[in-house]
Amino acid sequence: METTVNLRRLFDFSRLPIAITAAVLGLLTLAIIFMFLYDLLKDLKRKEKAQVVQEKVFVKPDMTKLKAEYLALLDGIEAKFNEDTTAVRPAYEGMSRVVRDFVYRATGTEVDKFSLFEISQTEFGSLTELVGEYYQPEFDSISEGDVRASLAKSRRLVSEWN
Numbered sequence: 098m099e100t101t102v103n104l105r106r107l108f109d110f111s112r113l114p115i116a117i118t119a120a121v122l123g124l125l126t127l128a129i130i131f132m133f134l135y136d137l138l139k140d141l142k143r144k145e146k147a148q149v150v151q152e153k154v155f156v157k158p159d160m161t162k163l164k165a166e167y168l169a170l171l172d173g174i175e176a177k178f179n180e181d182t183t184a185v186r187p188a189y190e191g192m193s194r195v196v197r198d199f200v201y202r203a204t205g206t207e208v209d210k211f212s213l214f215e216i217s218q219t220e221f222g223s224l225t226e227l228v229g230e231y232y233q234p235e236f237d238s239i240s241e242g243d244v245r246a247s248l249a250k251s252r253r254l255v256s257e258w259n
Contacts, residue, residue: 155205160258167199167255171248178244186240192251193231199255200224223254 174191178184197209200221208216208224213232217225227250234242 153205158202160203163199163202164255164258167195168252170195171251171255175245175248178248182244185234185242185244188244189231189234189240189242189247192247193228193235196224196227196251196254199258203258227251227254 171192174188174195177191178188194209197211201207201209204221206219206221208219208221211219213225213228216228219225227247230242230247230250234240234244234247
């Protein structure tokens with residue numbers, strides 16, 4: 098029994114699938130190279146920007162004017178509270194905002210963005226006590242507190258700050 102085998106020539110079939118596969122692999126390789134170069138350049142630019150950024154220099158303000166400004170803000174909170182004595186929470190929120198902003202402007206320490214725990218880690222013990230007093234009326238479901246006494250303490254903190 099005689100068997101014959103007819104072999105095809107090596108490239109007797111369509112070359113289109115090979116060309117498409119080669120093009121896709123080539124584009125994928127180029128994309129990976131460009132991504133690598135982009136990451137390198139981005140890191141270089143970030144390092145340049147980090148070197149250019151300068152720290153802000155704190156200039157101590159005129160404390161007399163600053164105290165007068167913030168005592169006036171506290172007076173405004175008291176006036177709003179006198180109009181509606183049930184608005185305990187807004188009064189405490191306002192006092193907290195005013196006192197924190199005052200200390201920030203007086204010292205340059207960004208306590209206006211700090212939590213109570215973060216404030217307690219600073220050297221401002223009187224601010225820690227005062228903000229701690231504000232927390233319960235500010236965050237409880239039922240706001241109860243002596244707004245006038247807290248306003249007096251807030252005024253004392255602002256007026257005695259040095």
